[in-house]
Amino acid sequence: DSGVTQTPKHLITATGQRVTLRCSPRSGDLSVYWYQQSLDQGLQFLIQYYNGEERAKGNILERFSAQQFPDLHSELNLSSLELGDSALYFCASSVRRAGPGDEQFFGPGTRLTVL
Amino acid sequence: GDSVTQMEGPVTLSEEAFLTINCTYTATGYPSLFWYVQYPGEGLQLLLKATKADDKGSNKGFEATYRKETTSFHLEKGSVQVSDSAVYFCALFTGRKTSGSRLTFGEGTQLTVNP
Numbered sequence: 001d002s003g004v005t006q007t008p009k010h011l012i013t014a015t016g017q018r019v020t021l022r023c024s025p026r027s028g029d030l031s032v033y034w035y036q037q038s039l040d041q042g043l044q045f046l047i048q049y050y051n052g053e054e055r056a057k058g059n060i061l062e063r064f065s066a067q068q069f070p071d072l073h074s075e076l077n078l079s080s081l082e083l084g085d086s087a088l089y090f091c092a093s094s095v096r097r098a099g100p101g102d103e104q105f106f107g108p109g110t111r112l113t114v115l
Numbered sequence: 116g117d118s119v120t121q122m123e124g125p126v127t128l129s130e131e132a133f134l135t136i137n138c139t140y141t142a143t144g145y146p147s148l149f150w151y152v153q154y155p156g157e158g159l160q161l162l163l164k165a166t167k168a169d170d171k172g173s174n175k176g177f178e179a180t181y182r183k184e185t186t187s188f189h190l191e192k193g194s195v196q197v198s199d200s201a202v203y204f205c206a207l208f209t210g211r212k213t214s215g216s217r218l219t220f221g222e223g224t225q226l227t228v229n230p
Contacts, residue, residue: 002158033217043204043220056215090158092218102210104218106151106158 003027004107006091012113018079021110025072025093031055032074033094033104034066038087049074081114088112117142121205121221128195128228136190136224138179138205146207148172148181148188149218153202162190162203195228202226 003026013019025032034046036059045058049068060066063081068074078085088111092104122137140148147166151159163172168183177192188205202223210216 002160004158031216035218042222045217045219048215048217050215056217058217092159102208102216103149103161103164106160108158 002105002107004091004093004105006089006107006110008110009108010111010113012115013081014115015081015083017081017114018077019081019112021076021078021089021091021112023074023076023091023093023107025074025091026105029093029095029105030072031094031096032068032072033092034060034074034076035090035092036087037090037109038084041087043090046076078112083114086112086114117146117207117209117219119205119207119219119221121224124223125225125227128226130197130228130230131194132228134190134192134195134199134226136203136205136226138188138190138221140186140188140205140207142186142207142209144209146209148179149206149208150177150179150188150190151204151206151220153204153223155201159204195226197228197230200226200228
């Protein structure tokens with residue numbers, strides 16, 4: 001158990017809908033990262049938040065947005081869903097903002113299926 | 116941009132066989148390098164890491180050496196067990212306090228160990 005929790009575990013929805021994925025980092029971790037794992041794209045970095053502020057953006061679509069709240073939990077919002085958004089979405093957390101050897105601790109993931 | 120290339124899988128071995136999974140990278144600066152493992156139905160777990168050239172990371176019998184001259188971080192284990200069956204990801208970490216941080220992952224290598 002990494003200490004990172006993600007809800008829900010599974011999500012099935014239809015095209016065009018909007019969903020929210022939730023992540024609680026390990027106690028004391030200030031950085032939260034979101035990754036998408038799909039069969040065709042592999043594991044891709046989406047976005048990083050540090051202590052409530054966006055710090056880095058990767059291959060995140062404009063239909064997707066995220067935020068980190070004062071209690072440090074984070075939400076990833078996916079809207080106007082398409083079939084291709086079906087994937088496993090991972091949240092990870094780390095203590096610092098950008099330490100070179102900092103380990104990122106991964107949650108169990110949310111499996112999103114868009115029908 | 117940064118990228119990681121892993122040997123194509125899947126890899127199937129018999130118990131007690133020697134394992135090598137190749138990983139090469141392209142990056143600016145001096146990234147930290149990681150191997151993560153993903154067991155079926157679970158999130159990613161850090162297996163080992165190296166933060167500078169010639170560092171050797173090791174854990175649970177697995178080893179990898181950060182080779183700057185060949186930009187490689189090959190994973191090795193002398194004698195694999197059935198319980199090592201999983202997907203292995205090579206990753207590089209780039210982080211700057213001014214522009215955030217991220218992990219860039221390779222494609223992943225599925226390892227199956229037969230008794």
